[in-house]
Amino acid sequence: MAGCQLTPEQIEKAVDFHGHWCPGLAIGLRAGEYVLNHMGKSDDEEIVAIVETDMCAVDGIQSLTNCTFGKGNLLYRDHGKLAFTFYRRSDGKGVRLVMDAGRLGSPNSEFTELNRKWLKGDIEPEQKERLMQMRQERTDDIMNSEITEVFEIKEPDEPMPRSARILTSLVCEQCGESVMESRTRRLEGHTLCIPCFAKQG
Template identity: 40%
Template sequence: MKTDASYEETVEFHGHSCPGLAVGYRVARVAVRELLVERSVDEELVAVVENDACGVDAVQYLCGCTFGKGNLRFLDHGKPVYTFFRRTDGQGVRIYAEPFHYEDADDARFVELVTKPVLTLEEQDERAQITARRVQRILTHPEDKFIKLSSPQIAMPSPARIFSSENCADCGERIMSTRVQQKETGRALCIPCAEKT
């Protein structure tokens, strides 16, 4: 967990600087402040994210929440909502981050540039400048103007569990038991094989 990572370090982890990452960075800093301040850094956070865009990388990097550890859950709601829990006592916070930069003066031009299949060098430069302006605005925007904190609306997910597994009747590969598809024929199939039939 790199709870005090700079934005630049977070960019290194993500691979590029972008508005989505900047929003995620602000969100992750709030989560750390709300749930980890003056606590041991070994404390585990659990995050439930309602989108799978760039910002989630900041949550992974600063808060140490990853799929592999089972403390990152994804709900496909397409919303800028992030709910965090402190594993030891279940204390949590729901964070809504309004994407205010969508309405700025650069927006129409930005959408034009990112949807163009090929950009000239000048256009690439222009896009980079808009991105940099937006990132700067997001990183310095007053928190109370775009971030809303409230109580979690969901329960804290339970820790990663070990599931039993069985073999697919078609491809023979192992499947986690919770993902086995039971066909009317009584054959146990993996999801890709079940979709083929």
């Protein structure tokens, strides 16, 4: 399959959800496209996604696959990697997609430097124009490339997560707010939420 096969409606829905069109969203759309083609769509919690970044790509994955934080079938690992693992609960099938980071430019590339300037709000108009052109070029490259050129397709490196559980809520004895039982801490016989526990030093 050459290039992205998503419909304009699928892409537009993701752009509306995310708020803008960018290389990061394109990465998530291509990952989601792979899942749709090889594992199907998650009507509820059938497909589970583990994302190792909190950047734009995650919105593309949510939009296409119906894996969401609220349902508990989108899990975040703070590894700072453009890596996305998916499982199908019915048969345990899994895949890990690792982005070829070189497609976005090296740490010392013009693209990376202009992005830094843009994020700091310290970019000249002609530099911003050049950056927007480069962003569109990278987005087009991601969308038009073979999926195997965008991602290294690997076996998962962790077991399939267990299904989401609904746990009892307790009340933090310091702030009085409700907190999931599994996130409480005990200190000198008292039940505390994580923020209150952290304040104890």
